[in-house]
Amino acid sequence: MWRFLTALVAAACLAAGQAWAVPVSGGSLDPTTIPKYVTDLIIPPEMPAAGTVKTGGNKGPKIPYYEIEMVQFEQQILPPGLPVTTVWSYGARGKPQTRNYPAFTVENRVGTPTRVKWVNGLVDASGNYLPHLLPVDQTVHWANPPQDCKDGPPRPDCDGVSQDPYDGPVPIVTHVHGAHVGPESDGYPEAWFLPNAKNIPAGYARHGTRFGQFDTTNAEPGTAVFQYPNDQPDTTLWYHDHALGMTRSNVYAGPAGFWLLRSESADKKLGLPAPAPKIGDKPGTRYYEIPLAIQDRSFNANGSLFYPDNRAFFEGLDPSQLQIDYAPDSDVAPIWNPEVFFNTMVVNGRTWPRLNVEPRRYRFRLLNGCDARALNLSLWVVDASGNKRSEVPFYVFANESGLLSKVVKVTTGSVELLPGNGRPGVPTPAKHPAEALLMGNAERVDVIVDFTGLAQGSVVRMFNTGPDSPFGGFPIDPADVADPGTTGQVMQFVVGNLLGPDNSTPPQKITLQPIAPLVPTVTRQVSLNELESAVVCVEELNGELVQVPGSTPPDCTGGGFPFGPTQALLGTVASDGSGVALRWDAAISENPQLGSTEMWEIYNFTVDAHPIHLHLVNFQVVNREPLGGAPYPPEPWETGFKDTVIAYPGEITRIRARFDIPGLYVWHCHIIEHEDNEMMRPYCVGTPGVDCPAGLF
Numbered sequence: 052m053w054r055f056l057t058a059l060v061a062a063a064c065l066a067a068g069q070a071w072a073v074p075v076s077g078g079s080l081d082p083t084t085i086p087k088y089v090t091d092l093i094i095p096p097e098m099p100a101a102g103t104v105k106t107g108g109n110k111g112p113k114i115p116y117y118e119i120e121m122v123q124f125e126q127q128i129l130p131p132g133l134p135v136t137t138v139w140s141y142g143a144r145g146k147p148q149t150r151n152y153p154a155f156t157v158e159n160r161v162g163t164p165t166r167v168k169w170v171n172g173l174v175d176a177s178g179n180y181l182p183h184l185l186p187v188d189q190t191v192h193w194a195n196p197p198q199d200c201k202d203g204p205p206r207p208d209c210d211g212v213s214q215d216p217y218d219g220p221v222p223i224v225t226h227v228h229g230a231h232v233g234p235e236s237d238g239y240p241e242a243w244f245l246p247n248a249k250n251i252p253a254g255y256a257r258h259g260t261r262f263g264q265f266d267t268t269n270a271e272p273g274t275a276v277f278q279y280p281n282d283q284p285d286t287t288l289w290y291h292d293h294a295l296g297m298t299r300s301n302v303y304a305g306p307a308g309f310w311l312l313r314s315e316s317a318d319k320k321l322g323l324p325a326p327a328p329k330i331g332d333k334p335g336t337r338y339y340e341i342p343l344a345i346q347d348r349s350f351n352a353n354g355s356l357f358y359p360d361n362r363a364f365f366e367g368l369d370p371s372q373l374q375i376d377y378a379p380d381s382d383v384a385p386i387w388n389p390e391v392f393f394n395t396m397v398v399n400g401r402t403w404p405r406l407n408v409e410p411r412r413y414r415f416r417l418l419n420g421c422d423a424r425a426l427n428l429s430l431w432v433v434d435a436s437g438n439k440r441s442e443v444p445f446y447v448f449a450n451e452s453g454l455l456s457k458v459v460k461v462t463t464g465s466v467e468l469l470p471g472n473g474r475p476g477v478p479t480p481a482k483h484p485a486e487a488l489l490m491g492n493a494e495r496v497d498v499i500v501d502f503t504g505l506a507q508g509s510v511v512r513m514f515n516t517g518p519d520s521p522f523g524g525f526p527i528d529p530a531d532v533a534d535p536g537t538t539g540q541v542m543q544f545v546v547g548n549l550l551g552p553d554n555s556t557p558p559q560k561i562t563l564q565p566i567a568p569l570v571p572t573v574t575r576q577v578s579l580n581e582l583e584s585a586v587v588c589v590e591e592l593n594g595e596l597v598q599v600p601g602s603t604p605p606d607c608t609g610g611g612f613p614f615g616p617t618q619a620l621l622g623t624v625a626s627d628g629s630g631v632a633l634r635w636d637a638a639i640s641e642n643p644q645l646g647s648t649e650m651w652e653i654y655n656f657t658v659d660a661h662p663i664h665l666h667l668v669n670f671q672v673v674n675r676e677p678l679g680g681a682p683y684p685p686e687p688w689e690t691g692f693k694d695t696v697i698a699y700p701g702e703i704t705r706i707r708a709r710f711d712i713p714g715l716y717v718w719h720c721h722i723i724e725h726e727d728n729e730m731m732r733p734y735c736v737g738t739p740g741v742d743c744p745a746g747l748f
Contacts, residue, residue, distance in 0.1 A: 074394040076367070077349035077357050077359065077394055078394065079352045080352045080354075082349075082537045085129060087543070088403055088405040090402070091401075091406070092341075092398060092405065092542065093404070094342075094399070095151060095155050095308065095309065095328065096328045096330075098117065098141075098143060098156060098157045098158075100117050103115060103116055104166055114164045114166060115159075115166070116165075116167075117166070119144065119157075120143075120170035121140070121169075121170070121171055121172055121223055121292070122139065124138065124150045128350075128400055128402060129354060129402055134354025135354055136356060137184060138184075138305035138356070139306050140154050140305040141306055144168075144170055151400065152305040153305070153307050154290075156309040156342060157309070159313065160313065161283070161312050162314075164278055164281055165281055166277070167277050168271075168275070169224075169275050170273060171223050171244055171274070172273075173221050173246045174246050179249055179250045180219070180220035180246055180250060181221070182218045182219070183216075183217060183218070183300060184304045185303060185304055186359070188217075188384050188385065189212070189214070189217050190213070190377070190378035190379060191387055191729075192295070193208075194294050195208060195256075196220060196255040197219060199213060201379050206260070207241075207259050211379075214377055216386060220246055220248050220251050221246070222243035222244065222259065223301060224243040224275070225306075226290065226293035228290065228664070229289070229452060232277075232279050233278075233714060234715050235714075237667065240298075240717060241261035241262075242275070243262070244262055244273060244274070247271075248273075257272070283452065283453070284452070284453035285312055285313055285449075286312050286449065286452050286453045287309065287311060289308065289309050289418055289420075289495070291306060292306050296727050296728070298726060298727055299723040300358065304356065309342045309344070309418070311342075311416075321448075321556065322554070322556030322561070323555060324412045324553075337409075339411070339413050343398055343399060343417050343418065344398065344400075344418045345396070345398055345417065345420060345421070346396075347393040347394070347395065347421045348393050348395050348397045349393040357393075359388050361373075362388060364388055365390070371595075372594065375596070375598040381584065381587050382586055383584055383587055387724065387728050388724060389725070390724055391724060392538075393424075393538075394534075394537050395538075396537070398541060405545060406543070406544050406545070407544075407545050408544045409546070409550055410547075411502060411503055411555075412503065412557070412558075414497065414555075415498050415499075416495065419490040419493065420492075422723045423492065423521070424517060425518065427490075427527075428445070428489075428514070428541065429442060429463050430443040430444075430511055430513055430544075437512070442463060443500060443511055444461060444500075445460075446459070446460055447688040450497065450688055451495050451693045451694045451695060452691060453669075453692055455563055455566075456564065456566045456690055457469060457471065458471065458499075458563065459687040460558070461487065463481075463486070463516075464485065465479070466478070468687055472560070485525060486525055487516065491696075491721070492695075492723070499555075499558045510545055511545075512540065512543050513541040513544075515541050516533060519531060519532070523699070523700050566671075568671060569708070571707050572648060573647055573649040573650070574650040577640075577653055578621065578623060578654045578656055579619070579620075579622075579630070579654065579720070579730075580631075580656050581616050581619045581620075582615065582618045582619070582620060583604060583605070583616060583617060584604055584614040585604055585605075586603065586604065588603065588613055589613075590610055618730070619720065619730040620634060621718070621719070621720075633732060635729055635733070639733055639734060639743070639747050641735075642739065644710070644736075644737070646709075648709045648710075650706070651705070652703050654703050655701065658700050660698065660699045662695050663698050663704070664694060664695040664720075665694065665708065665718040666716040666718065667716045667736070668694070668710060670694070670706040671706065672689045672690070673706060677701060711736075713736050713737030713741075715735055715747070716733070717732065717733050718731070718732060733747060735747065735748075
């Protein structure tokens, strides 16, 4: 049904000659009226620690200790002259000067643990809780502090009854994405906690079903203490909220930041561009290592964030034009949208920013922080009218979990593995001529961009040619490619004078080490599935979608067709090769043994690509195989260890991982709307009843 409506909208635009003329809908602020490239990029500073603590019962060495609170504040995301935006983000506790969206960067030393007290500071000056900035659907399987469960006894973490947006105290739990960490510190979706507010209603649960923490002696309400071993190679991680069934709303409000693992010896050995921000820097310090969090957002005319508050938004209809029963009277959530694509590009908390650069090499840590949008990035020197003149390559040397085996030169339609001896490699065509640097949701790549030789005043612009709609692979329908006037542009670099010598190593001379393949002993088949309504059939009537009384899916013999999609789900694969869709609270089906190495074959039975993330492990992408076709290798920039992988429709995506810490974790799609409505499953490493609760099996 939804594909049918999308096709109607696209056809109407094409017929009118306006395939790109109308920006993605959403919000009362027209994105075409927002000036571009008039505000400077914010480079997130380093997050200050609260001090140190001793490990091993106060007998071991001291390690960094942070107290990081999630708070509400205002920030100038839109250019000056437009209103400020109320957001949430993380900051050092009691230090308002550290509040920023995105959050300050937490710097970590490889091999040195970091301890954090996470604080839910979503309270006002009087100590009363702050309601959510955005609509939260209470009918999906969510944190549910009111405990008004549709089925079973009152409890947290269940499908709710009320169709109204939630206006109570906000649950949070922080997940460091990509961290190799124990289950008590992983940010399990049911481990949420409320703020220590004075006015929490009677009967509300203050913690989720699986609330726990590393420091079990911590009894401060509204907090949890986690510890991270940081026993991984140098890499780019990030931290964000992960509360069950409302991650999309919480993260969209702002709380996310970079979590970097660093060993200075490795950076110096490779000769990477430096420095990055650090505590104690003098004003005006020039940085050549910069993280870039790329997100899409929409705004209202008063500067507030826009997020849809009704399901009709996904269908491109006014709420009055979607006449159906909603949950709990059906299986269609009234507020949740299957995917949302926003009309304004935001980098490091500013819309379409600019960065003045020198004609030298820079290191950028790129993060696709969008809810649902896949990015296809390229850099081009542009003329005064913004027309592309010459492409500037990305040199990819690392991804989510560390270094690749070779530097990869990426331009539109071409990839080139560099031998590391200063000579060029052999360019090979990309999978499709339009493919550039493709990034699924939550993926990171570490790149060098070389502005050397560009004349003073040269303008280099980052473009996005991914779709303004669900990504299903290449080719992308021309009607779906990002609007070149809005979401097709990301940020701009302006080349100035060289202010000092560039002592970094040219990417053509960076030598990386081969990566030994993991050897699995178990092969596991899992599936990605999409559901339509099991109770609602609809028909189009005078431009509206109307429920057909007495007609029942899947056949809808009484007329109409099944309404959908209602959920995307993970699951297993049946003996006949079909997908078995499983909801969050179904019995655990993935139970790797402690210390085992497994091959996961991810069967995608949906029509969209899904970025799949496994907590705990860093995995290797083996290959992809069209159902009924021949396997083909991963992208050259996917050859290192990763924690998120794009699984294409109609294909099997194979990954290898070693499961070496016992306990309860999750795997899920990182299209956040999907994970919030059942496209997430718990998995257990180790022995049921010992390492994970027996009742989950």
